[in-house]
Amino acid sequence: MLLIPCPYCGERTESEFSYGGEAHKARPDRPDQVSDEAWADYVFMDTNTKGTYFERWVHTYGCRRWFNLVRDTLTMEIHGSYKMGETPPKVDVKTYI
Amino acid sequence: MATKYSILSLARNALNHHKSWPQAWRSPEPKTEYDAVVIGGGGHGLVTAYFLAKEHGYTNIAVLEKGWLGGGNTGRNTTIVRSNYLWNESAALYEHSLKLWEEMSEEVNFNVMFSQRGVLNTAHTQNELRMTLRRVNSNRLNGIDSEFLTPEQVKEWVPIIDTRQNGRYPLLGASLQRRAGVARHDAVAWGFARAADARGVDIIQQCPVTGFDIKDGALQGVYTEKGYIKTKKAGIVVAGHAGVLANMAGFKLPIHSRPLQALVSEPVKPCIHTVVMGGGVHAYISQSDKGELVIGAGADPYNGYNQWGSNPITEETVAAICELYPIFKRMRMLRQWGGVVDTCPDASPIMGLSPVKGIYLNVGWGTGGFKATPGSGHTFADTMANDRPHPINAPFSLDRFKTGHLIDEHGAAGVAH
Numbered sequence: 194m195l196l197i198p199c200p201y202c203g204e205r206t207e208s209e210f211s212y213g214g215e216a217h218k219a220r221p222d223r224p225d226q227v228s229d230e231a232w233a234d235y236v237f238m239d240t241n242t243k244g245t246y247f248e249r250w251v252h253t254y255g256c257r258r259w260f261n262l263v264r265d266t267l268t269m270e271i272h273g274s275y276k277m278g279e280t281p282p283k284v285d286v287k288t289y290i
Numbered sequence: 291m292a293t294k295y296s297i298l299s300l301a302r303n304a305l306n307h308h309k310s311w312p313q314a315w316r317s318p319e320p321k322t323e324y325d326a327v328v329i330g331g332g333g334h335g336l337v338t339a340y341f342l343a344k345e346h347g348y349t350n351i352a353v354l355e356k357g358w359l360g361g362g363n364t365g366r367n368t369t370i371v372r373s374n375y376l377w378n379e380s381a382a383l384y385e386h387s388l389k390l391w392e393e394m395s396e397e398v399n400f401n402v403m404f405s406q407r408g409v410l411n412t413a414h415t416q417n418e419l420r421m422t423l424r425r426v427n428s429n430r431l432n433g434i435d436s437e438f439l440t441p442e443q444v445k446e447w448v449p450i451i452d453t454r455q456n457g458r459y460p461l462l463g464a465s466l467q468r469r470a471g472v473a474r475h476d477a478v479a480w481g482f483a484r485a486a487d488a489r490g491v492d493i494i495q496q497c498p499v500t501g502f503d504i505k506d507g508a509l510q511g512v513y514t515e516k517g518y519i520k521t522k523k524a525g526i527v528v529a530g531h532a533g534v535l536a537n538m539a540g541f542k543l544p545i546h547s548r549p550l551q552a553l554v555s556e557p558v559k560p561c562i563h564t565v566v567m568g569g570g571v572h573a574y575i576s577q578s579d580k581g582e583l584v585i586g587a588g589a590d591p592y593n594g595y596n597q598w599g600s601n602p603i604t605e606e607t608v609a610a611i612c613e614l615y616p617i618f619k620r621m622r623m624l625r626q627w628g629g630v631v632d633t634c635p636d637a638s639p640i641m642g643l644s645p646v647k648g649i650y651l652n653v654g655w656g657t658g659g660f661k662a663t664p665g666s667g668h669t670f671a672d673t674m675a676n677d678r679p680h681p682i683n684a685p686f687s688l689d690r691f692k693t694g695h696l697i698d699e700h701g702a703a704g705v706a707h
Binding site for chain 2: 194195211212214221225228230233234236237238239240241242243246248266267268270288289290
């Protein structure tokens with residue numbers, strides 16, 4: 194069970210939250226003008242990192258606000274959370290094989 | 291060539307107190323160069339290597355395994371084999387596999403204990419019921435045996451199931467595929483390892499791939515913990531680490547890696563002779579030959595590479611099992627574990643060519659790869675040997691995420707394995 198620090202509400206159990214996938218993927222400004230490849234890259238392709246991962250979560254059964262989380266996907270350690278638009282915290286970024 | 295396993299060889303070795311069985315496969319050191327390497331020594335990878343050697347004349351190939359044979363998802367799944375998928379593309383792939391399952395033990399001279407005890411897929415909401423009926427019709431049009439059972443017929447087939455219709459998710463009906471069933475998962479890895487080794491395939495365990503040598507968009511070799519191996523062809527046939535290897539090769543995949551859980555109970559007398567899968571309530575159950583209940587759960591809703599899974603998922607599954615089978619309310623669980631599954635947005639695998647010349651993909655099997663083991667390896671060997679998609683795996687190319695031709699199997703496979 195993860196204890197997720199919502200930047201608005203504090204630490205709550207993972208069952209209050211929903212997952213939003215990889216963070217900091219910029220949506221193309223003009224979707225009608227991008228190539229199929231660029232659109233597929235935005236919609237589907239992820240780094241799916243084994244290690245430190247920047248991801249989006251929403252506090253569905255709480256304040257219902259979106260925020261970012263930095264989490265290690267192997268050890269499940271949470272390095273911190275920050276509001277949308279804020280700069281990510283400095284963390285020791287790790288990847289594993 | 292390995293000794294042929296038979297009743298005679300068993301008797302001969304029994305006389306000798308089983309002291310002179312030969313090793314089932316060699317443990318060679320890697321050569322400096324191979325015509326092709328298969329990355330991943332699970333079921334899919336070993337079958338790929340076997341058919342590369344048997345049907346495509348490859349004599350200088352290797353399987354590179356990070357841990358030990360069948361130590362990944364091949365040895366972690368709940369062993370269900372079926373082919374009752376909704377769409378034509380999936381039906382062709384999984385039915386091709388099911389036909390290979392039916393003759394697998396003879397093909398590799400190893401008893402994989404394939405038991406066609408039937409698989410029920412239950413429906414618990416009106417929407418699921420409609421999908422079930424649609425899938426049964428779709429299966430029959432594709433020549434796959436499939437039939438619809440009413441709650442009364444389900445009760446007759448599985449007497450311990452609760453059909454009183456007073457729960458949160460009442461049982462409204464089910465599909466039954468009688469040719470479906472279970473197999474011994476370790477035996478699949480061991481059987482194909484032995485058969486591939488007998489055809490000269492080098493199986494190298496404890497040998498993680500650490501990087502790819504790519505020049506001008508074409509593969510030149512792979513870096514491993516046992517040194518550099520020169521090769522023009524590498525098939526990525528891994529579960530749980532497709533993204534890690536893709537990142538090494540410099541491209542991304544539409545894959546999320548998540549732990550999928552399973553549990554087994556203490557052994558009890560035979561009480562359930564078939565497999566019952568409840569996709570909507572995330573609870574799958576069968577009974578092993580040892581008497582343990584083998585229970586499958588859902589995948590975590592967020593990415594993770596740990597092999598245990600999150601507690602709310604375990605709780606949800608066990609609650610559904612108790613609701614459907616009140617007889618199991620006091621059953622004690624012996625073990626719980628997870629396997630990291632690579633899930634795709636459309637719950638279908640990715641097979642075929644990759645953005646790098648010489649690197650081939652057979653990944654993203656998500657929660658349901660075990661059943662596809664022989665068909666996956668068989669068609670993928672053809673793809674690797676001929677540098678083009680096989681007619682059966684062509685619809686499953688990576689390109690489908692650009693063209694939009696997704697094969698949405700969430701209804702038949704989203705959480706079911």
